[in-house]
Amino acid sequence: MILVTGGLGMIGAHTARALAELGEQVVVTSYRQTDVPSFFDGTSVAVEQLDVTDREAFLAMGKGREIAAIVHLAGSIPGDDPVSYFRHDTTGLLNALDAARAWGVRRFAVASSIGVYIGQDESPWHEGLALPTADLPHHIVAFKKAVEPLTTHSLAGTGVQPVVLRIGSTWGPLMDPESIFSPIPPFVSAVLRGESPALTLTADGGGDWCYAPDMGRAIALLVTAQTLNHRTYNVSSGRPFTNRELADALNQPVVPGGQLEPFLDITRLTADTGFTPAFTLTEAVADYLAWRKTNPR
Incomplete structure (x- = not known):
């Protein structure tokens, strides 16, 4: 079984759909959103309510389930207070990482962003480029840039393979x-x-611009591939x-x-x-x- 947090958001829902089409059992979590997309009909996707900042509730998701991988896509929209936003989304990330280690999952995929390359003049942007210090246009991009070392350092030596998803501009x-x-x-x-x-x-x-069904399929393939040769991947068109x-x-x-x-x-x-x-x-x-x-x- 594969757990997708934020699984009723655009990228999460299309990822869950693609995983189900690959034959995987999928459980998605959502905190506020309750509308389930029609393309879940007839699939193996189950929906559970979860506040990812609640560590006990997060860890309880693993009871009675054999979760082999986590795709952490849950996130919030920044308000007026950047500290409140960073605290919320960092707490959710750390709880997801705690769950990955406690459950002994095979892979932990997490959303980063195309925005990490801002300030890099070379194009196209590839994973081997240095990530420059630059003024970032949005709090979300700043957080996604921080997600990468937080994830890879947290999983070092645990046997859980990190998969950093540098997600391109997605629509659909x-x-x-x-x-x-x-x-x-x-x-x-x-x-x-x-x-x-x-x-x-x-x-x-x-x-x-990557169309959302293509984005979901790309992430699903990274999560289920038998072997991955890297821990960071550009994901886009x-x-x-x-x-x-x-x-x-x-x-x-x-x-x-x-x-x-x-x-x-x-x-x-x-x-x-x-x-x-x-x-x-x-x-x-x-x-x-x-x-x-x-x-x-």
């Missing part, structure tokens, strides 16, 4: 339709309302997409100019798991449009 079903973290859902929302998108896209701008491609898929105009953001090199991920994205951007947009016509997010 279950994402906030007005999210500030991706231009695609708000753009699609406007199109579905029959409105002109408020966001003006520059033709040659864009970035590393492995290529940048232009705003022109997005606009063409939605038959919307763009303006000249713009510049592509750096993207993630997924050579290591592909070599160890065989992963390649299943969706082109055009296919992903069509799939997402179909989803949104019957789902609010």
